[in-house]
Amino acid sequence: MTNHSFSSRDLSVLWHPCTQMKDHETFPIIPIKKGQGVWLEDFDGNRYLDAISSWWVNLFGHANPTINAALKDQLDTLEHVIFAGFTHESAIKLAEKLVEVTPEGLNRCFYADNGSTAVEIALKMSFHYWRNLNQSPGQLQKTKFITLENSYHGETLGALAVGNVPLYKETYAPLLMDVITVPGPDCYYRESGESWAEYSFRRFELMESTLRDHAETVCAVIIEPLVQCAGNMRMYDPVYLKLLREACDKYQVHLIADEIAVGFGRTGTLFACEQAAITPDFMCLSKGLTGGYLPLSAVLTTDEIYQAFYDDYQKQTAFLHSHSYTGNALACRAGLATIEIFQQHNIIEKNKQLADIMARAAARFHDHPHVAEVRQTGMIVAIEMVKNKHTREPYPWQERRGLRVYQYALSKGVLLRPLGNVIYFMPPYIITEDELQLMAEVAWQGIQLAVRD
Ligand SMILES: Cc1ncc(COP(=O)(O)O)c(C=O)c1O
Numbered sequence: 013m014t015n016h017s018f019s020s021r022d023l024s025v026l027w028h029p030c031t032q033m034k035d036h037e038t039f040p041i042i043p044i045k046k047g048q049g050v051w052l053e054d055f056d057g058n059r060y061l062d063a064i065s066s067w068w069v070n071l072f073g074h075a076n077p078t079i080n081a082a083l084k085d086q087l088d089t090l091e092h093v094i095f096a097g098f099t100h101e102s103a104i105k106l107a108e109k110l111v112e113v114t115p116e117g118l119n120r121c122f123y124a125d126n127g128s129t130a131v132e133i134a135l136k137m138s139f140h141y142w143r144n145l146n147q148s149p150g151q152l153q154k155t156k157f158i159t160l161e162n163s164y165h166g167e168t169l170g171a172l173a174v175g176n177v178p179l180y181k182e183t184y185a186p187l188l189m190d191v192i193t194v195p196g197p198d199c200y201y202r203e204s205g206e207s208w209a210e211y212s213f214r215r216f217e218l219m220e221s222t223l224r225d226h227a228e229t230v231c232a233v234i235i236e237p238l239v240q241c242a243g244n245m246r247m248y249d250p251v252y253l254k255l256l257r258e259a260c261d262k263y264q265v266h267l268i269a270d271e272i273a274v275g276f277g278r279t280g281t282l283f284a285c286e287q288a289a290i291t292p293d294f295m296c297l298s299k300g301l302t303g304g305y306l307p308l309s310a311v312l313t314t315d316e317i318y319q320a321f322y323d324d325y326q327k328q329t330a331f332l333h334s335h336s337y338t339g340n341a342l343a344c345r346a347g348l349a350t351i352e353i354f355q356q357h358n359i360i361e362k363n364k365q366l367a368d369i370m371a372r373a374a375a376r377f378h379d380h381p382h383v384a385e386v387r388q389t390g391m392i393v394a395i396e397m398v399k400n401k402h403t404r405e406p407y408p409w410q411e412r413r414g415l416r417v418y419q420y421a422l423s424k425g426v427l428l429r430p431l432g433n434v435i436y437f438m439p440p441y442i443i444t445e446d447e448l449q450l451m452a453e454v455a456w457q458g459i460q461l462a463v464r465d
Pocket of ligand 1: 126127128129131164165166167236241242270271272273274298299
C-alpha cells in the first residue's frame with residue numbers, strides 16, 4: 013500500500029475537519045501508517061516530526077509504552093459501560109487524580125467526550141446553577157455570558173457563540189446566542205516599552221466596567237487562561253486572571269477557565285490558572301487529558317455548585333445532561349496513565365529546560381525582517397509573520413503564506429500547521445534538543461520561502 017492508493021480512497025469517501033476539500037486537488041492528503049515518539053510515518057516511508065502534537069493533544073509521544081500498556085490492560089477488563097447508574101475503577105481514579113491536581117476547591121468532576129462539549133456543559137451548569145437558586149422563572153435574570161475578543165472555545169453552537177474568531181463564527185452567526193464580548197488583554201497590542209503585566213492590567217478596566225454594568229444578567233465569564241491558542245496563539249499576563257477572579261467574586265458571576273488547550277503543562281505549569289493562584293468555578297479539560305490517545309473531557313467544579321443541583325428528584329434541579337460515551341473506560345485509563353507520567357517523571361520541572369531550549373531555538377526569529385513578534389508562554393512558542401515588520405501590516409489572508417510554510421515544512425519532514433500567518437511550536441514533551449533545532453531550522457527556511465515575493 014502506498015500513499016497514493018490510500019489518499020485516493022480517502023478523498024472519494026471522506027470529508028476532513030477544518031478543510032476546504034478542494035485544496036486536496038493541488039496538495040495531497042497524507043495517510044499515516046504509524047507513529048512513534050514525536051515521529052509520524054506515512055505509507056511511502058516519509059517521516060514527519062509532529063511539532064504541533066497532532067492538534068495540541070499529544071503530550072508524551074505516539075505509541076507511548078506506558079499509555080499503551082495501561083490501555084491494553086483496560087481493554088481486557090472493561091472497554092465501556094453506561095455511566096448513569098453505573099461506574100468503574102478508572103473513572104473514579106481519574107476523577108480523584110483530577111481533584112488532587114487541579115486548583116484547590118475543584119472537587120467535582122463531570123465527564124464528556126471532547127472539548128466543545130465540556131464548554132457546553134460548563135455554560136449549561138453555570139446557567140442552571142443560577143436558575144436553581146431562583147426557582148421562580150420570573151426571577152430569572154442571569155442568562156448571558158461574557159467572552160473575550162479573539163477567544164475560541166470549540167465548534168458546537170454554544171461553544172461557537174462564546175468564541176470570537178470570525179473565520180469560524182461568522183457563517184453561523186444567525187444561529188448563535190448573543191454574548192457580551194469584551195476587548196481582550198492580548199499583549200501583541202501593548203505599547204512599546206509596556207510590559208505584558210502593565211498592558212494586561214490596563215486592559216482589565218474594560219472587563220471590570222462590563223461586569224459592573226451587566227453582572228445582574230450574566231451567568232459567567234469564559235476565558236482561555238494565558239494563551240488564546242486558536243486565536244493565533246496570542247498571550248497575556250496572569251495578572252489579568254487574578255483581577256478577573258476578584259471581579260467575578262465581587263459581582264457574583266462565575267468564572268469558566270477553558271484549559272482545554274493550555275492545560276496539562278502547556279503554559280509551564282500543570283494548569284495555567286496556577287500562575288495566578290486562582291480557582292475558577294469551572295475548569296474545562298480535554299486534549300492532553302488522555303495524552304492525545306482518546307476523546308475525553310472533564311469539567312471540574314466546586315462543592316458549592318454541585319450542592320445547588322443536589323436535592324430530591326421532585327424538585328427538578330438535577331443536571332440532566334449526558335453523552336453516550338461519558339466516562340469511557342479506555343479514555344479514563346489513558347488519562348490516568350497520563351497523569352501518572354506527569355507525577356512519576358517530574359515533567360513540569362523537566363519542561364523548564366525544554367522551554368529554555370525552545371526559547372533559544374526561536375531567538376533568531378526576533379530579527380527576521382518579516383517577523384513582528386516571537387512570543388512564548390511555557391511550552392508554546394509563536395512567531396508572527398507579517399508583511400511589514402515596522403507597521404505590523406499583515407499579509408493579506410488570501411495569499412496563504414502560512415500554507416507555504418506548512419507545505420515546505422512537510423517536504424522537509426516537519427509537521428507545522430500555522431494559524432494564518434502565525435507559525436508556532438507546541439511539541440510533545442519528549443522532544444529532544446536536536447529535534448527542536450530541526451523544527452526551528454525548517455520553520456526558518458519555510459518563512460524565508462514564504463516571504464520571498
Ligand atoms: C481553548 C479550546 N477550547 C475548546 C476547544 C474545542 O475542543 P474540541 O476540538 O475537542 O471540541 C479547543 C480546540 O482547539 C480549544 O483550543
